[in-house]
Amino acid sequence: MMTATNCSLKHLARFPQLGLRHRQASFGMASDDEHTLSLQKQLVESRKRVRELTEAIKAKTDELHQFTQVPSVGRDNVASLLRKFGASSFESSQQPTLPPPLTTHTANLLLLLELSDFCSDAVVSWAIGQGNPRKRSMPIDQLWDTDARSEIAAGVEWLYILAPLVSLSDAVPKQTLRLSRYVTEYRLFHWLAEQNCSSGVNPANRQLIAEAVRSIPTCLPSNLEEHMRKFFLNEGRATRKWVKRFCGRWGVDPGRRLRPGENLAPKVLEDKESWLQFVVLASSAMWPS
Secondary structure, eight states: OOOHHHHHHHHHHHOHHHHHHHHHHHHHHHHHHHHHHHHHHHHHHHHHHHHHHHHHHHHHHHHHHHHHOOOOOSTTOHHHHHHHHHHHHHHOSSOOOOOGGGGGGHHHHHHHHHHTTSOHHHHHHHHHTTTOGGGOOSOGGGTTOHHHHHHHHHHHHHHHHHSOOOOGGGSOHHHHHHHHHHHHHHHHHHHHHHHHHHHOOOOOHHHHHHHHHHTSOTTSOHHHHHHHHHHHHTOSHHHHHHHHHHHHHTTOOSOSOOOTTOOOOHHHHHHOOOSSTTHHHHHHHHSOO
């Protein structure tokens, strides 16, 4: 009895051209499959590259927006009000009078002062919009002007003396959290400046987040403090996004990272560019040794 396989072989033996066509068709199908897989691989790579380029364009756009945005100036600008208030105290030996337009900002300013452990420079930074480009009230190249900052700081100190006290217990929790995050970022920025300028080290994200937790205001109510701790210790997508936005808001270059404790040759440290703008000049001018 002849099987189906034997019949097929016998049939192909009688018609060799049919066998050749069969082999050619099989080879063609294999070639088509390989071509399809190659196209699919190219498509995946192209989509990945498009995502990378889109993120790079967005990051560069945000950076350009930060440096080209026109500062918000005007009569109601809190930095201008504080600066005029502080400058008037230098010009006269008499006690200055609290300007009425400044009273609308009193609650935020005094809360911020308390949350920062009465660090007037933190309030100055908040008032001029440092770390918040959309509310920046001074050109970026003047953010570290020592005369301007000292006059604004004097305004903050006189505001504390003359204005009614504000208690954290009376503040809206959402407002307290917003100001506490600013204090945390302010402290973190100066910690980063110290790490980079003194040691030539740019800490990794994990260390950045750990320092952010240590920078949370200690005078916060326990429930709000726990809320902030959970946010930073979550180690999820939201925390990674915060690190990226923090770097953008404060002008920190997230690149050029070094491992903690990495030894660098003196020449490398000498040539290493700081990723923080104006910090070296500002530190030497504002906190002389």
